[in-house]
Amino acid sequence: MQLIDIGANLGHDSFDHDLDAVLQRARDAGVVQLVVTGASREGSPRALELARQHPGFLYATAGVHPHHASEYTDECDAELRALHAHPQVVAVGECGLDYYRDLSPRPAQRRAFERQLQIAVDTRKPLFLHQRDAHADFMAVMRNFQGQLGPVVVHCFTGSRAELFEILDQDWHVGITGWLCDERRGQHLRELVPHIPAQRLMIETDAPYLLPRTVKPQPAHRRNEPMYLAHIAGELARDRGEDVAVTAAQTTANARAFFGLPRRD
Numbered sequence: 165m166q167l168i169d170i171g172a173n174l175g176h177d178s179f180d181h182d183l184d185a186v187l188q189r190a191r192d193a194g195v196v197q198l199v200v201t202g203a204s205r206e207g208s209p210r211a212l213e214l215a216r217q218h219p220g221f222l223y224a225t226a227g228v229h230p231h232h233a234s235e236y237t238d239e240c241d242a243e244l245r246a247l248h249a250h251p252q253v254v255a256v257g258e259c260g261l262d263y264y265r266d267l268s269p270r271p272a273q274r275r276a277f278e279r280q281l282q283i284a285v286d287t288r289k290p291l292f293l294h295q296r297d298a299h300a301d302f303m304a305v306m307r308n309f310q311g312q313l314g315p316v317v318v319h320c321f322t323g324s325r326a327e328l329f330e331i332l333d334q335d336w337h338v339g340i341t342g343w344l345c346d347e348r349r350g351q352h353l354r355e356l357v358p359h360i361p362a363q364r365l366m367i368e369t370d371a372p373y374l375l376p377r378t379v380k381p382q383p384a385h386r387r388n389e390p391m392y393l394a395h396i397a398g399e400l401a402r403d404r405g406e407d408v409a410v411t412a413a414q415t416t417a418n419a420r421a422f423f424g425l426p427r428r429d
């Protein structure tokens with residue numbers, strides 16, 4: 165079984181002391197490639213650095229998460245564009261809107277999001293997007309770029325049935341995380357995932373966040389790791405009523421096509 169984690173925040177400082185062991189455990193669990201999420205002005209060059217240290221295994225995105233939208237200056241825009249000149253940077257993002265935490269003012273979030281969409285237009289790279297409690301504004305911003313963008317994935321989808329169908333109507337991809345395994349807030353997702361067409365589905369851990377609550381026993385440190393992608397694939401397959409080998413093969417093929425990753429044996 166070959167799995168691809170399309171969203172892992174491996175530049176997070178909780179991985180500083182044992183990243184090699186984390187990557188080995190991921191390999192042992194069938195994870196053949198990972199896309200390291202770049203989510204800030206500081207974190208995006210770090211994601212690229214990791215990709216360059218592990219060629220063919222790690223890839224990176226470069227972007228500024230809505231939480232950090234306040235730091236999106238002209239200089240920051242120029243830095244991101246320079247990062248996108250590197251072939252290991254395979255998508256624009258993480259970017260989008262987050263009105264749940266509102267860590268940056270909403271107008272700043274919308275501006276940073278639009279500027280990164282323009283980078284995607286100019287570089288023709290796929291988009292790795294974040295949306296939480298901001299669906300209507302998110303769709304409105306995206307409408308302004310209609311017809312100009314390449315492939316889009318809404319990562320860590322946690323929204324409603326209506327939101328899911330609007331996303332699928334746009335022919336965008338959907339990223340599923342261990343949120344699915346959260347009996348408190350992910351129950352509705354279990355009923356929605358069978359409706360995602362096989363060709364639009366990808367999987368991710370969002371490590372070190374979102375440790376799947378159905379992993380037993382729960383590690384004492386509570387840190388999520390890419391090795392748990394196999395657990396997420398298993399839960400997703402069960403909810404979709406298909407063999408995990410089918411879910412794995414399909415999501416891996418989708419991720420390769422979406423990010424333009426080479427095959428691995």
Ligand SMILES: [Zn+2]
Nearest residue numbers: 258294319320
């Ligand atoms: Zn996110």
